[in-house]
Amino acid sequence: MDGIKKDNQRTTHHIEHGGFEEMNSTTDPKTEISTQQDLFDVEDTDINFRSLSWQGAAILIAKLQIGLGALSLPSTFHTLGFFPGILCFVVLSCMTTIAGYVSGNARQYFPQIHSIGDAAEMILGTAAKEVMGVIYYLYLTLVAGAGLLTTSVALNALSDNGACTTVFVAVACAAAFIFGTSFRSLERVSWLSWVGVAGIIIAIWVTAIACLAQDHPAAAPLNSHVPLDLEIRVFPRTNFSQAMGAVSSQLFAVGASGTFFSVSAEMKRPELFTRALICGQSFIVATCIIIASIVYGKVGQYLSSPALGSAGPLIKKIAYGIALPGLVVTAILWSHVAAKYWFVRILRGTPHLQTNTIKHWVTWIGSMAVTAALAFIIVGIIPFFDDFLSLVGALVNPVFTAIFPGIMILFFIAERPTRIQECARNDGSHEYRTTQWLPLALAKWKDGSKETIALLLGILMILAGVFIVVGGTYATVLNIKNSYNEGKVSGFFSCADNS
Structure with a gap:
């Protein structure tokens, strides 16, 4: 691989850092496995992509x-019922945590992986x-667009619809492009994320x-002669389409595990990814x-909806x-990750990947510009909030949070670390044949309870994702159709107040 030093290979990751080896009862926990060449160099480069702390x-x-997604979560409790809604969210959170664990730790065995597309190529061809790759980029761009849309909601609320909503979206898009282009590594973006998380957490706590x-x-209507009915539903009173729309919105709220390949790829010590996952995920789930x-x-x-408007105009x-800063950071971060997918894919294996050449900058700026423009177009075409989140949560989130992680679980119980070591090539080009590892995985129920549990877990995640x-x-399509029929949705590139 041009521009990447052959001596920069990761060779010593133990079982306590990865966890996949625990599926193999015959493997010595102290056994060290060799892995393939790292995607990023850490020496003699203009930009170090491997600088992210845990x-x-x-x-x-x-x-x-x-x-x-967190801003639409209360409405899902009303649809699903309070107790079923919490239970559903906890189950989905556990599923996405497992998906994040599998995705983030896969890099310890295959450090050439940068995105879920690389993992799919290795496992499935x-x-x-x-x-x-197309689905992944579409997902990232959709969420970046949702960030632009939510930012426009905030600007409308603060200005009392002081300008056309499309103008506010354009302002958010410009900010995402400028700041997203300025920082090429996730380590720099992580500093913005501190501000973003703090802003949103404080805002929802204020609400x-x-x-x-409030009494x-x-x-609620101000009628003292009629008893106020909050209609808090302990159990659901809903139909199938409404319930599935709520489930999709909940999955969207904790469905970012497909991006964890990229987070792990830029960590200084990717063996500490599990620690980062537990801290970040548990904090968000509990807060939500x-x-x-x-x-x-x-x-x-x-x-x-969003929930920040539930306490009245002033508190809103x-x-x-x-x-607002946190919502802008959301658009910046997701635009950055989306652009980084094409940037790495185009420049992988060349000296331009980590060198300040003209090709490097043209590729990076171009990737960000295309992503920001596409997100802007998406927001103009899909000008609604809850159903938009549900659509993303239903159409693409399950692929990254359930279906493909389930496939990866089956792959890892079939291809033990010893087999991975034997098959891996230093140039990172090895592909595993599905016809070889899938029958091995399906036969693992014979090898003991751990393998059986892992096998069932992988199959259940795939089936849940497909469902x-x-x-x-x-x-979600039915809900969107009904919204249009009832006149609840404005036209394309609308100037209407969406707050």
């Missing part, structure tokens, strides 16, 4: 998870790389405390449950003012 990775994981302090929900429970329990059916402006894709997409 603390920085933890805050990136937290920022990738919070910011959009070249065609899978192309399909998965929750304000809801608790009367801001959106507590905040959503407080807001829904106090406001009930009189929720706003205060909350959006505090959250959410089919059911969630169908339900």
Whole structure:
């Protein structure tokens, strides 16, 4: 690989850092495995992409998870019922945590991996790389677009629709492009993420405390002669399409595990990824449950979407003012990760990847420009919030949070570390044949309880992902159609107030 030093190979990762070897009861825990050549060089380069600390990775994981879906979570409790809604969110959070664990730690065995497309190529072949790569980039761009949309909601709320919504989206798009292009490594973006996470957390806590302090929900009718009914649903009273739409929104709220390949790829010590995952994921899951429970329990059916508007106009402006930097960081971060996918893919294996050449800068700026423009177009075409999040959560999230991680679990219980060591090539070009490893995985139930549990877990994740894709997409499309029929959605590139 041109421009990458052959002596920069990762050769000593123990079982306590990875975890996949635990599936192999015959492997010595102290056995060291050799892996393939690292994608990024750490010496004699103009830019070091391997500079992200585990603390920085933890805050990136937290920022990738919070910011959009968390704002729509209280409304899912109303649709699914309070207790089923919490249970569903916990189950989905566990599933995405497993997916994040598998995705982030895969780099210890295959350090040439930068994205889920690289992993798909290795496990399923070249065609899978192309399909998965397109879906992955589309997903990243959709979420970046959602970040632009939410930023426009905040600007509308702060200015009382002081300008056309499309103008606000364009302003957010320009900010995402400028700041996203300025930082080429995730280590630099992680500093922005600290500000982003703090802003959104403070904003939703301000909303929750304000809801608790109010005697009367801001959106409830002021009629003293009629008892106020919050219609807090302990159990669901809904139909299939509404329920699946809520499930898709919840998955979107904790469905960023497909990006964890890229986070791990830029860590100084990728063997500490599990620590970063536990810190970032547990903080976000706990925060989402507590905040959503407080807001829904106090406001009930009189929720706003996004939830920052649930405590009335004044608190809404205060909350959006505090959250605005975090919402902009969301658009910056997701645009950055999306652009980095094409940047690395185009320059992989060349000296331009980590050198300040004209080709390096043209590729990076071009990748960011195309991503920002595409996100802007998506926002103009899809000008709604809840159903937009549900559509992304249903159509593409399950691929990265359930289906492909399930496939990876089957792969790792079939291809033990010793086999990986035997098959790996130093140039990182090895592909495993599905016809070889899949039968081995399916036969592992004979090898003991650990292998059986891992096998069942992988199969269940694949089936769950397929169910959410089919059911969630169908339900969300119906909801979007109904919204248009009822006149609840404005036209393309609308100037209407979306706050």
